[in-house]
Amino acid sequence: MEQDNVLAVMGSPGSGKTTTAVKLALSLAAQKKNVILVFCDPFTPVIPAILPADTVHDTSIGSLLTAPGLTQTQILNACVPIKESEYISLLGYCGGESLTHYPKITRDKVVEFFVMLRHLSDYIIIDCASVFEADPTSIIAIEMSDAVLKIGTANLKGISYFQTHSPMLADSRFRKETHKTVIGNLKVGQDWEAVSGQYGGVEYILPYVAELEQQDNELSLFYPLVQPESDSYRKAISSILQEIFSVQSASVPVVPTIQTERKAKAKSSFKLPFARSKGEF
Numbered sequence: 710m711e712q713d714n715v716l717a718v719m720g721s722p723g724s725g726k727t728t729t730a731v732k733l734a735l736s737l738a739a740q741k742k743n744v745i746l747v748f749c750d751p752f753t754p755v756i757p758a759i760l761p762a763d764t765v766h767d768t769s770i771g772s773l774l775t776a777p778g779l780t781q782t783q784i785l786n787a788c789v790p791i792k793e794s795e796y797i798s799l800l801g802y803c804g805g806e807s808l809t810h811y812p813k814i815t816r817d818k819v820v821e822f823f824v825m826l827r828h829l830s831d832y833i834i835i836d837c838a839s840v841f842e843a844d845p846t847s848i849i850a851i852e853m854s855d856a857v858l859k860i861g862t863a864n865l866k867g868i869s870y871f872q873t874h875s876p877m878l879a880d881s882r883f884r885k886e887t888h889k890t891v892i893g894n895l896k897v898g899q900d901w902e903a904v905s906g907q908y909g910g911v912e913y914i915l916p917y918v919a920e921l922e923q924q925d926n927e928l929s930l931f932y933p934l935v936q937p938e939s940d941s942y943r944k945a946i947s948s949i950l951q952e953i954f955s956v957q958s959a960s961v962p963v964v965p966t967i968q969t970e971r972k973a974k975a976k977s978s979f980k981l982p983f984a985r986s987k988g989e990f
C-alpha cells in the first residue's frame with residue numbers, strides 16, 4: 710500500500726486553515742519534500758490573496774475540475790510555482806473568478822482529480838473552503854484524504870460553525886473519528902479548555918503569533934517564522950506533521966531570505982513545477 714500523503718485542512722472561517730496549510734507545506738519543503746498546495750475555495754480565491762499581483766497564474770483549478778478529459782500533464786501545467794521554495798507549487802482559483810465561470814463541478818470529476826493528484830507529489834495539502842454546501846470539492850477532499858485537520862476557534866463562532874457543519878460529515882465515509890482537532894489562532898484571554906468539550910476534545914493548539922499576521926499583511930506567508938515568540942506555533946506545526954506523516958522537523962529552513970527577488974515565471978508548454986517528480990507521468 711502507498712504511504713499516506715494527502716492531508717485536508719478544514720474548519721471554521723478565519724480559524725487559520727490557509728495559514729496552517731502553508732506552514733505545513735513549508736515544513737515539508739524544508740525537508741526537500743515536494744508539496745502541492747490545493748486551495749479549494751471558489752468563493753474567495755486564495756492565491757491572489759497570498760501572492761503578489763504579478764504572480765503568473767493562468768490556469769484555474771476550476772478549469773481542471775471541469776475539463777472533459779483531465780490529464781496529469783494538465784494538472785502539472787496548472788501548478789503555480791513560488792519563488793520561496795522550489796518544492797512547493799499551488800493550485801487554486803484565479804482572481805476575479807467564481808463558480809459561475811464554469812460548468813457544474815461533478816463528484817466524478819473531483820474524485821478523478823484527487824485520484825490523479827496524489828501521484829504527482831510527495832505530499833498534497835488541501836486547504837478546504839469553510840463553506841462546502843455549494844461546491845463538492847472541499848467535502849470530497851475531506852472524504853478522500855488520508856488525514857484531516859479540523860480547525861476551530863476558541864469562541865462561540867467556531868462552535869456554531871461546527872454545530873452546523875459536523876452533521877454534514879456524519880457519514881462513515883468521512884471517518885470523522887480520525888480527524889485531528891486543532892484550536893487555531895488562539896488569542897490571549899481565550900480559554901481553549903472551556904470549548905474543548907464542544908469540539909469533542911482538542912489535540913493541538915495553534916496560538917496567535919503576531920509574526921503570522923505581519924506575514925499575511927506583507928504577502929510573505931511563504932517565509933519562515935523567525936521570531937522567538939513564534940516558537941510555540943512552529944512546534945505545534947512540527948508535532949502535527951510528526952503525528953500525521955511521521956515527518957521530523959528539519960533544523961535548518963531551506964527557504965530563502967525575505968530579500969530574495971521574485972523572478973517573473975514565464976511558463977513554457979510543459980514544465981515540472983518541482984525540483985523532482987514523484988511518479989511516472
Ligand SMILES: Nc1ncnc2c1ncn2[C@@H]1O[C@H](COP(=O)(O)OP(=O)(O)OP(=O)(O)O)[C@@H](O)[C@H]1O
Binds near residue numbers: 917923
Ligand atoms: N496563529 C495565528 N496567529 C496570528 N494570526 C493568525 C494565526 N492564524 C491565522 N492568523 C490570521 O488570521 C487571519 C485568518 O487566517 P487564515 O486566512 O489562515 O484563516 P482561514 O481559516 O483560512 O480563513 P478563511 O475561512 O477566510 O479561509 C489571517 O489574517 C491570518 O494572518
Ligand SMILES: [Mg+2]
Binds near residue numbers: 726727728755836
Ligand atoms: Mg482560508
